[in-house]
Amino acid sequence: SGSRLRDRDMVVDQSHCFSDRGYNWAFIECPACQCNGHSRCVNNSVCERCGNLTAGTHCQTCIPGYYGDPTNGGKCNACKCNNHANLCHVSSGKCFCTTKGIKGDQCQLCDSENRYLGNPLRGTCYYNLLIDYQFTFSLLQEDDRHYTAINFMATPEQANKNLDMSINASNNFNLNITWSFSSTAGTISGEEMSVIART
Structure with missing residues (x-):
């Protein structure tokens, strides 16, 4: 028809x-x-x-x-990044972690192979500094482009002893110095007490 x-x-x-x-x-x-x-x-x-x-x-x-x-x-x-990233890969969802030393698809791990300690599910990750050593860190590699923070931890070898630290930087940065009595620093958010905050 x-x-x-x-x-x-x-x-x-x-x-x-x-x-x-x-x-x-x-x-x-x-x-x-x-x-x-x-x-x-x-x-x-x-x-x-x-x-x-x-x-x-x-x-x-x-x-x-x-x-x-x-x-x-x-x-x-x-993006599911445990509050350690704002962005992730648009297809896979892999997070671009913003703190150096935090890794994993959901920013859920510390890079323990490279001396980072802590727990990003409850706090953050710190690079464990050795006393009486000089360290150099660079955030200029392509893989570092999402990083906005790096955390360090130094534990005095003896109680009631002063700890001296000096920092040289090639660019401006924000600095926060905190302290904690606990040996679990970094594993619980808010556990540390602020000493200095400078921009």
Whole structure:
């Protein structure tokens, strides 16, 4: 009959539809523009204000601080970094830890192989300084670009003895000096008492 669609009327020109990531489209005809279900198409070409924590010309990525695969209506989830990172990889969710010595996909471990001690699930990680040694630290490598902090811990070998420390820096930095009676410094957030805070 005349009202019935013919097979050739239902053929879609696939060159007009996005076919990356192995998805096959099942539209009778291509949408005006592909916004992955997170926006509406304006002027047949632009996705207007991506929603659902998405970004990109086709709302195809998650906004900073979130990860996932938002294509085809997928969701973005908050980065899970145990309060030691604000950003994570947009696809995998691997956190970009901001304190040197904290590692793991969710910033849940101390880099114990490199002398960092503590517990990032309850506090932070510290580099354990040896007394009477000089240490040099650099945060100039590509892998260091997310670091905003590094923590050190020095434990006097004898009680009731002064501890002298000097710091030379090539750039400006914020300095906080704290002390604790406990040997578990760094494993419990808020355990230390502030002595000096300088910018």
